[in-house]
Amino acid sequence: MYLSLLFYFIASIAVGSAIFVVLNRNAIYSAVSLVLCFFALAVLYLLLEAYFLAVLEIFIYAGAIMVLFLFAIMLLNLGREEALPRFMQLQRSLSLMLVLIFFFGIFLILFGSSEILDPPVEKFSGGGVYSLGEALFSKYLLPFEIASLLLLVGLIGTVYLAKRKI
C-alpha cells in the first residue's frame, strides 16, 4: 500500500522533471532536471525489483552520461535559446497536435484490448546481479559481445571526431 503510494509520488516527480527538461530554454537547467528524472526512474526500478538496473541507472545515466552533457554544454558556453520567430509558431502547435495524436494512438492500441494482461506473478526471482549475469553470459552472450564491439566503435568514432580538422 505504502509502496504503491511511493510509486505514484516518484512517478509524478519523474513526469514533472521531464516536462521541465522539455520546456526550459536554458540547456543547463534542462540537464540538471534530467538528472533528477533519472534518479526518480532509478527509484521506480527499485520498486519494480530491478535492483542491479537501478544502480546502473544512477551510475551510467546520472553519473557518466549527464556529466558528459554538462561538460559539453559548459564547454560551449551557450546562452538561452532565443524565442521562435512569429511565422514559425504554427510549427509548435502542429507538433503538439502530432504528439497528442501519437499518445492517444498508443493509448488506444494498448488499453483497447485487455486480454493480454493476466494477473501478475507475485514472486519475482530475478533482478539481482546473479540472475542478470547468468542470462548475459549464457543466453545473451552474442548480444553482449556485440555491445562491447559497439562501445569500441563509439570510442574510435569519438576520437576521430575530436581531431582538430575533420
Place this chain on the structure above:
Amino acid sequence: MVVPLEHVIALSMVLFSIGVLGVLFRRNAFTIFMSIELMLNAVNLALVGFSRYHNSVDGQVFVFLVMTLAAAEVAVGLAIIIALYRNRQTVNIDEINLMKN
C-alpha cells in the same frame, strides 16, 4: 507487483510523449539530445515493468544493452555537436543547413 502493469506502461507512454515533444519543440541540439535520452529511458521503464510482470529476466538484459547503446551514442553525438559548433559557431539546428545547397 507494487502497482498494476497498466500504470507502469502509462507512465512510460507519458515520458515517451514528453520526449517526442522535446524533439519537436526545441531547437537547441543539446536539449533535443536530452529528449532522446528521455525517450530511451521511457522504453527502459516499460521493459523493466514487463520483465517484472512476466517473471523473466530477459527484459532487464535488453535494458542493459540499451544503456550500453546510450553511452556510446552520447559520446559520439556530443562529439558531433562540438565539431559542428567549431565549424558553424551555433548549435541551433535551424541554422545548420550544410546539406541544403
